Amino acid sequence: MPDHNVPLIATLATAFGLALVFGVLAVRLKLPALVGYLLAGIVIGPFTPGYVADVKLASELAEIGVMLLMFGVGLHFSLDNLLEVRHIAIPGAVLQIAVATLMGAGVAYGWGWSLGGALVFGLALSVASTVVLLRALEARGALDSLNGRIAVGWLIVEDLVMVLVLVLLPPLAGLLSGQGGGEGLWMSLGITLLKVAAFIAFMLIVGRRLFPRLLWLVARTGSRELFTLCVVAAALGIAFAAGKLFGVSFALGAFFAGMVMRESEFSHRAANESLPLQEAFAVLFFVSVGMLFDPRILLAQPLQVLTVVAIIILGKSLAAAGLVLALRYPLNAALTVSASLAQIGEFSFILATLGVSLGLLPPEGQSLIVAGALISVALNPLVFTSIEPVRRWVVARSERARRLDQRADPFAALPMSTDRKYLEGQVVLVGYGRVGRRIAEALDACGQPYVVAEQNREVVEALRARGIPAVSGDATDTAVLIQAHIAHAAMLVVATPDPMHLRQIVDVARTLNPAVKIILRTHSEDEAQLLQQDGLGTVFFGEEELAKGMTGHVLSLLTPAQSDAPGR
Numbered sequence: 001m002p003d004h005n006v007p008l009i010a011t012l013a014t015a016f017g018l019a020l021v022f023g024v025l026a027v028r029l030k031l032p033a034l035v036g037y038l039l040a041g042i043v044i045g046p047f048t049p050g051y052v053a054d055v056k057l058a059s060e061l062a063e064i065g066v067m068l069l070m071f072g073v074g075l076h077f078s079l080d081n082l083l084e085v086r087h088i089a090i091p092g093a094v095l096q097i098a099v100a101t102l103m104g105a106g107v108a109y110g111w112g113w114s115l116g117g118a119l120v121f122g123l124a125l126s127v128a129s130t131v132v133l134l135r136a137l138e139a140r141g142a143l144d145s146l147n148g149r150i151a152v153g154w155l156i157v158e159d160l161v162m163v164l165v166l167v168l169l170p171p172l173a174g175l176l177s178g179q180g181g182g183e184g185l186w187m188s189l190g191i192t193l194l195k196v197a198a199f200i201a202f203m204l205i206v207g208r209r210l211f212p213r214l215l216w217l218v219a220r221t222g223s224r225e226l227f228t229l230c231v232v233a234a235a236l237g238i239a240f241a242a243g244k245l246f247g248v249s250f251a252l253g254a255f256f257a258g259m260v261m262r263e264s265e266f267s268h269r270a271a272n273e274s275l276p277l278q279e280a281f282a283v284l285f286f287v288s289v290g291m292l293f294d295p296r297i298l299l300a301q302p303l304q305v306l307t308v309v310a311i312i313i314l315g316k317s318l319a320a321a322g323l324v325l326a327l328r329y330p331l332n333a334a335l336t337v338s339a340s341l342a343q344i345g346e347f348s349f350i351l352a353t354l355g356v357s358l359g360l361l362p363p364e365g366q367s368l369i370v371a372g373a374l375i376s377v378a379l380n381p382l383v384f385t386s387i388e389p390v391r392r393w394v395v396a397r398s399e400r401a402r403r404l405d406q407r408a409d410p411f412a413a414l415p416m417s418t419d420r421k422y423l424e425g426q427v428v429l430v431g432y433g434r435v436g437r438r439i440a441e442a443l444d445a446c447g448q449p450y451v452v453a454e455q456n457r458e459v460v461e462a463l464r465a466r467g468i469p470a471v472s473g474d475a476t477d478t479a480v481l482i483q484a485h486i487a488h489a490a491m492l493v494v495a496t497p498d499p500m501h502l503r504q505i506v507d508v509a510r511t512l513n514p515a516v517k518i519i520l521r522t523h524s525e526d527e528a529q530l531l532q533q534d535g536l537g538t539v540f541f542g543e544e545e546l547a548k549g550m551t552g553h554v555l556s557l558l559t560p561a562q563s564d565a566p567g568r
Helices: 005-027 033-043 055-076 079-084 088-108 115-126 130-139 146-178 181-220 224-246 249-259 269-293 296-300 301-325 333-338 346-357 365-384 387-397 401-407 434-445 457-465 479-484 499-514 523-534 542-563
Strands: 428-431 450-454 471-474 492-493 516-520 538-541
Touching: 005 033, 005 055, 005 269, 033 269, 033 333, 033 365, 055 224, 055 249, 055 269, 055 346, 055 471, 088 115, 088 146, 088 301, 115 146, 115 301, 115 346, 115 365, 130 146, 130 333, 130 365, 146 181, 146 249, 146 333, 146 346, 181 224, 181 249, 224 249, 224 269, 296 301, 296 365, 296 387, 301 333, 301 365, 333 387, 346 365, 365 387, 387 401, 428 434, 434 450, 450 457, 479 499, 492 499, 499 516
Parallel strands: 428 450, 428 492, 450 471, 492 516, 516 538
Antiparallel strands: none
């Protein structure tokens, strides 16, 4: 008889099987699948009756999950996207982390925890899940909106801060636990920072040239499995080498592996090919976190659990909203950012695991963090859904809220010195993203005057500096299109694909100028058909127009050769 005592296979089979079952149930209940993965870990963990998976094996598999998660974060890290919203994302995220950490650490210190444990606990509560946020924004079609870009930029800054925390926490563990300090500490901290600097320098000088080149050489073989193998080997190999040769964390090594791979022309393919493996091991990571959760804490310490949830959903969200308003952004942006931060996820678990391993965070702290993650992630869709009703309710009852919702913007109106050619017969271009920029370049090439309406104030400021007329604001707001002089425009071109706002923009434009010609863009084929049927304008659908453009180019190249063929 074969020996079926194989803990690795048993752990994988039960983890994936239960994660699938609970993940499907969570999605059917309109909850993120992450909730199901954590529940699966609780079921096969040592604190619940029945089958108990191998915790040590699960932890090692979770380490791979952390590396692949961080590799994915690095692969999708966009400095350009961050710089677009840097004036709000960088100061806002740093201040919000400080405020939330103080709230969490203060509460934990009041419970009698050590300074180190309280600090790790506060940091774990301060950082939201990028995975949960991206999926929430995608589900609402808001990923490319200004508020969506602010929220994503904010979380990118949080992720970068947490990467730095993961690097600094081990050498500071002795001081934080009260067992070390003095010259030895500063020597250890200095050596750690030197190693990190050496690793970063190596990756930026050598890695960004070597690894994209390696990816290109493997891609030339035409083998899909070798390409996938190269991506995974690079992610895990760089992470492992970073730990062994430079003494930095696997997480930091994997993050920089993703960053240097992004330099390759095959970065999108690398992301797509490695995605199934990333997601599979990410599931194992969340399952392993669930295995460390003791459900008895919900009954033994209900007040502590409620306090943690209140800090996550109310405390840090209100702090973030206040910071956004203080930076002179409208109420809607403040509510979107606060809803985005009303949950915790992967970095919180990584920090908690590291804190326990260093002897800083007590095991009950890890359970409280997991409980807070479960409840906050489960409630996050409801928090997002409540943004607009809350905004309307507050605005209807508060004059101050109305001023915040329609606050003055120095770029909300064209300068008095704007040339008349931009005020009559011009094109009003809504959105200055990747598509909008190309349309603007084409209009410049043919000498057609245009005015840009764009939500991102930094973009409007840059356009004004280049002498391009632009107004800041949401084009669904009548005032924005009035300031763009839509009443006397020849054409309206909407280059943003947000289906929720297209009809509002068209309605406002036609009310102000019934004769204006309208060109729309959408990502959805169904939405394109509906817009065409409703007579809202000429609609361009991404894939169809790309196919038409490529077909036209192919035919233009073939036509001369065909005309020279014999018998013609």
